[in-house]
Amino acid sequence: MLEYAVNAFLGTSMAGPARRTRRRSASKPDRMDIHAVARLAHVSIATVSRTINHIPTVNPKLTKRVWEAIRELNYFPNTQARALVSGRSRMLGLIVSEITNPFFPELIQGFEDVAVENGYEILIGSTNYEADRMQRCIRRMVERNAEGVAVMTFGIEQPLLDQLADRNVPLVFVDLAPNRPGMSVLKVDYHNGIRQGVQHLAALGHRRIAFVSGPQRLHSAQSRLAAFKKALGECGIPVDETLMIEGDHTMEGGMASAQKLMATKDLPTAIMCSNDMLAIGVLHQLSRSGLRVPDDVSIIGFDDIHMAAMMIPPLTSIQMSRTDIASAAVSALRGHLEGSPKREYKIDTRLVVRESTGFPRGTMAHLRGNKEKAAASTE
Amino acid sequence: MLEYAVNAFLGTSMAGPARRTRRRSASKPDRMDIHAVARLAHVSIATVSRTINHIPTVNPKLTKRVWEAIRELNYFPNTQARALVSGRSRMLGLIVSEITNPFFPELIQGFEDVAVENGYEILIGSTNYEADRMQRCIRRMVERNAEGVAVMTFGIEQPLLDQLADRNVPLVFVDLAPNRPGMSVLKVDYHNGIRQGVQHLAALGHRRIAFVSGPQRLHSAQSRLAAFKKALGECGIPVDETLMIEGDHTMEGGMASAQKLMATKDLPTAIMCSNDMLAIGVLHQLSRSGLRVPDDVSIIGFDDIHMAAMMIPPLTSIQMSRTDIASAAVSALRGHLEGSPKREYKIDTRLVVRESTGFPRGTMAHLRGNKEKAAASTE
DNA sequence: TTGCATTGGGAAAATGTTTACTCCCGGAAC
DNA sequence: GTTCCGGGAGTAAACATTTTCCCAATGCAA
Numbered sequence: 034m035l036e037y038a039v040n041a042f043l044g045t046s047m048a049g050p051a052r053r054t055r056r057r058s059a060s061k062p063d064r065m066d067i068h069a070v071a072r073l074a075h076v077s078i079a080t081v082s083r084t085i086n087h088i089p090t091v092n093p094k095l096t097k098r099v100w101e102a103i104r105e106l107n108y109f110p111n112t113q114a115r116a117l118v119s120g121r122s123r124m125l126g127l128i129v130s131e132i133t134n135p136f137f138p139e140l141i142q143g144f145e146d147v148a149v150e151n152g153y154e155i156l157i158g159s160t161n162y163e164a165d166r167m168q169r170c171i172r173r174m175v176e177r178n179a180e181g182v183a184v185m186t187f188g189i190e191q192p193l194l195d196q197l198a199d200r201n202v203p204l205v206f207v208d209l210a211p212n213r214p215g216m217s218v219l220k221v222d223y224h225n226g227i228r229q230g231v232q233h234l235a236a237l238g239h240r241r242i243a244f245v246s247g248p249q250r251l252h253s254a255q256s257r258l259a260a261f262k263k264a265l266g267e268c269g270i271p272v273d274e275t276l277m278i279e280g281d282h283t284m285e286g287g288m289a290s291a292q293k294l295m296a297t298k299d300l301p302t303a304i305m306c307s308n309d310m311l312a313i314g315v316l317h318q319l320s321r322s323g324l325r326v327p328d329d330v331s332i333i334g335f336d337d338i339h340m341a342a343m344m345i346p347p348l349t350s351i352q353m354s355r356t357d358i359a360s361a362a363v364s365a366l367r368g369h370l371e372g373s374p375k376r377e378y379k380i381d382t383r384l385v386v387r388e389s390t391g392f393p394r395g396t397m398a399h400l401r402g403n404k405e406k407a408a409a410s411t412e
Numbered sequence: 413m414l415e416y417a418v419n420a421f422l423g424t425s426m427a428g429p430a431r432r433t434r435r436r437s438a439s440k441p442d443r444m445d446i447h448a449v450a451r452l453a454h455v456s457i458a459t460v461s462r463t464i465n466h467i468p469t470v471n472p473k474l475t476k477r478v479w480e481a482i483r484e485l486n487y488f489p490n491t492q493a494r495a496l497v498s499g500r501s502r503m504l505g506l507i508v509s510e511i512t513n514p515f516f517p518e519l520i521q522g523f524e525d526v527a528v529e530n531g532y533e534i535l536i537g538s539t540n541y542e543a544d545r546m547q548r549c550i551r552r553m554v555e556r557n558a559e560g561v562a563v564m565t566f567g568i569e570q571p572l573l574d575q576l577a578d579r580n581v582p583l584v585f586v587d588l589a590p591n592r593p594g595m596s597v598l599k600v601d602y603h604n605g606i607r608q609g610v611q612h613l614a615a616l617g618h619r620r621i622a623f624v625s626g627p628q629r630l631h632s633a634q635s636r637l638a639a640f641k642k643a644l645g646e647c648g649i650p651v652d653e654t655l656m657i658e659g660d661h662t663m664e665g666g667m668a669s670a671q672k673l674m675a676t677k678d679l680p681t682a683i684m685c686s687n688d689m690l691a692i693g694v695l696h697q698l699s700r701s702g703l704r705v706p707d708d709v710s711i712i713g714f715d716d717i718h719m720a721a722m723m724i725p726p727l728t729s730i731q732m733s734r735t736d737i738a739s740a741a742v743s744a745l746r747g748h749l750e751g752s753p754k755r756e757y758k759i760d761t762r763l764v765v766r767e768s769t770g771f772p773r774g775t776m777a778h779l780r781g782n783k784e785k786a787a788a789s790t791e
Numbered sequence: 792t793t794g795c796a797t798t799g800g801g802a803a804a805a806t807g808t809t810t811a812c813t814c815c816c817g818g819a820a821c
Numbered sequence: 822g823t824t825c826c827g828g829g830a831g832t833a834a835a836c837a838t839t840t841t842c843c844c845a846a847t848g849c850a851a
Contacts, residue, residue, distance in 0.1 A: 078809095083810090083830090113492045132517045137517070138512050157534070457801085461839060471799065799846085801843090815831100816827100816829095820823105
């Protein structure tokens, strides 16, 4: 056996009549596995394994031979076998509410990038807000031995997650998480961005600012509304409950909310929305009603999804970076896997000013007039 | 030299706590594996395996005992071990151009559903039109032993795929594929839907119909343009090359194209677009210029992405069902895996009429007038 | 009752790695 | 010169399944 010639040469005792059972490689010399590499590099499979895993005790000369053999054979290790023996699947799960909501693809993209960079593969599941889909997602994650799961659904169905919790799979949530070992939470600082937004509007001169919130059963929607009210207070603007409308985080909800606002006797000069889809709906409804943005009403969205910048006018929005969320989520899971767990990760938000916000109607009429005159006079 | 970032990372962290005991299996009776089930059901592990895999030669009585034991222990088989020994990873790859383009999430959703239904997990990669990302995606698929890969990028980088082709991994493409064993293609019948669209416009009375195409280096964009010209011929409308504008499948491209069209001496009465993003851009640009849709210009999009229905006005579009594409792709791959390969799968397209199409400007003025008078007279 | 075929189930090989052990050898210390 | 130590590399035991092969048991016919 060429395979064992090296050992004989090195003087290793072939003595043990030992089970010869495992020398299958003689019959299939073309099988592309670690043995093939070992044979070509004239080392043992253990050395190949150590080389691949960058274990520093390998003689550099052998290392070189091994890498050359690997390249020549275009070999790469069998993932399933590694996973089996190491007990680590090197897969992370990502569960989202609905993949067709533009917020999530951007999150997925970020998650994929960070995970792959760290050598993990990702398993995606979308629940579409259905409990049984959620159940199936969790089962898939468990079956595939996901090492950790990011539950980014903005509406946690706790009992369903027990299967994962019971297996001590690290979990990471947004906003809110059970306080259990192995679980982390990404705390979004809604207040910072929303305060910036309110200050921006206040600085422009707005005093009547409406807020179209998300469904109040969602914790994240509650937090956004609370942050808005707090920010109003900080700017010395009293809270007017008639300007707080509950929407549903969809464009249709935004259109309906805009109609409700327009039915009030005097329209607010600015509308802040709990997410961008709502803002887009409001935008549509206003323009359908002949109102111009930002000349008649200013609008601010939340999330800063890609589409926000593509609206007419481009939407001023409060950015919650999907990239930040994704990398924090991966960090959180890695933290648990590597024994340095952290309970909380902060996610910041910040205002991105575009063209849907301006001076309130009327107040700057003289300025605009002056500007026009100035422009005219240069001709 | 090949780099295994994964392992470098593993190397430092592998001194984990969990894996100290490595001796006889007798020392860990609580290990939840096939042996535990066998023990509880008083059968051998082989019988358990056969039961799980629905091999019919097992005595129904034993089958029952085994399933009961499985349920009682809440056991499920280790995926990595199954994959290792059976050589089947039960994973399919899905490579898309960019996950943030609204077309793709809907495709992914469909793919996920169909794949999971058939017991497959999916690995997602997005190339963002970058060759090295594509390369990495392919490498991931190969490393994880994807059993088949759907390449839904609408712009195939053939040479990069050789790694997959060389390993005889079944592949499925859209529109165009190398004619090699193991490869299938989803042939989209662009003509059917586009013909419906043109007929719809012609029936409304339109004769000057513009077409904003996609980048002509893309085969799918070429096909759409060709189908449009053919459909014009079928409706007896001569092709006017000045009304054929090349866009780039983005909203910005649509806005630019609309400007080009408005610069011509007389505006077409209808504009058909090579995809919905273009149509949305055109829509925006027209409304920005004070033209009303469909009163001044009718617009038809292509793809019928979710967003199309949410525009103001809701966009008439030609639907190419993502669900159909997804299930055809999975069928194609399964066909190869199960020995009944099929080279081609047909994907149909059809017109979905919404509110962005109407009578051409002027032609129906008397009707509208009559309608208004009629409405007035009822008061 | 015996012989044979058939069938169902168990033992063990096989899958490709990682890694705990072991062994060899060179050098240093006594 | 012997002993001890340690670096470096090889052997083989896990890992949790599937699958092949074989044996025992059963039934049927002679």
